[in-house]
Amino acid sequence: NAGVTQTPKFQVLKTGQSMTLQCAQDMNHNSMYWYRQDPGMGLRLIYYSASEGTTDKGEVPNGYNVSRLNKREFSLRLESAAPSQTSVYFCASLDPRGYEQYFGPGTRLTVT
Amino acid sequence: GEDVEQSLFLSVREGDSSVINCTYTDSSSTYLYWYKQEPGAGLQLLTYIFSNMDMKQDQRLTVLLNKKDKHLSLRIADTQTGDSAIYFCAESEGAGSYQLTFGKGTKLSVIP
Numbered sequence: 001n002a003g004v005t006q007t008p009k010f011q012v013l014k015t016g017q018s019m020t021l022q023c024a025q026d027m028n029h030n031s032m033y034w035y036r037q038d039p040g041m042g043l044r045l046i047y048y049s050a051s052e053g054t055t056d057k058g059e060v061p062n063g064y065n066v067s068r069l070n071k072r073e074f075s076l077r078l079e080s081a082a083p084s085q086t087s088v089y090f091c092a093s094l095d096p097r098g099y100e101q102y103f104g105p106g107t108r109l110t111v112t
Numbered sequence: 113g114e115d116v117e118q119s120l121f122l123s124v125r126e127g128d129s130s131v132i133n134c135t136y137t138d139s140s141s142t143y144l145y146w147y148k149q150e151p152g153a154g155l156q157l158l159t160y161i162f163s164n165m166d167m168k169q170d171q172r173l174t175v176l177l178n179k180k181d182k183h184l185s186l187r188i189a190d191t192q193t194g195d196s197a198i199y200f201c202a203e204s205e206g207a208g209s210y211q212l213t214f215g216k217g218t219k220l221s222v223i224p
Binding site: 041048058092099101103104 | 155217
């Protein structure tokens with residue numbers, strides 16, 4: 001089991017560019033999440049998907065869109081990147097018992 | 113809304129005990145968690161406790177919950193340099209709840 005994988009690991013964008021962050025899990029989990037982590041701010045939920053075919057906004061959804069492509073994959077899209085979106089992005093999935101979220105290694109995004 | 117508070121830094125000497133504290137505001141919190149983040153990595157679940165428990169022990173880790181004061185603590189006995197990391201407190205309303213609320217994280221530094 002690879003667990004939760006994220007690509008890319010690092011990315012530098014110019015303001016206004018777009019990109020998609022990819023996430024996949026091989027644990028057959030239903031629920032998946034996207035968080036951003038900023039210094040001194042902890043983790044903030046951007047979007048989540050309780051099951052295949054559903055997505056919901058979290059605490060900080062503005063400037064992002066998501067797609068739950070299938071049960072395995074949950075992608076995060078920045079349509080027009082802004083410097084305020086410079087952050088580390090984590091994807092996670094929830095085990096079926098509902099106790100533990102498994103995190104990917106993160107994508108470090110810099111927007112100049 | 114829910115809020116989870118932690119102190120940002122803690123420094124201890126190798127071999128001493130570390131105590132990381134957390135307070136939360138949501139009285140309906142059912143599950144409380146401690147996650148560990150090592151440098152450059154995602155979060156990993158250390159332990160969790162149900163709100164109907166006062167204490168949970170797992171090897172060097174002891175979790176204490178004071179539900180009346182909404183206070184959670186994590187004690188690490190015989191702290192080692194490998195324990196240096198950021199520790200996040202988190203809460204959820206239950207196994208059926210899809211969302212976690214994280215604190216900002218406590219950076220533990222272990223002095224050799």
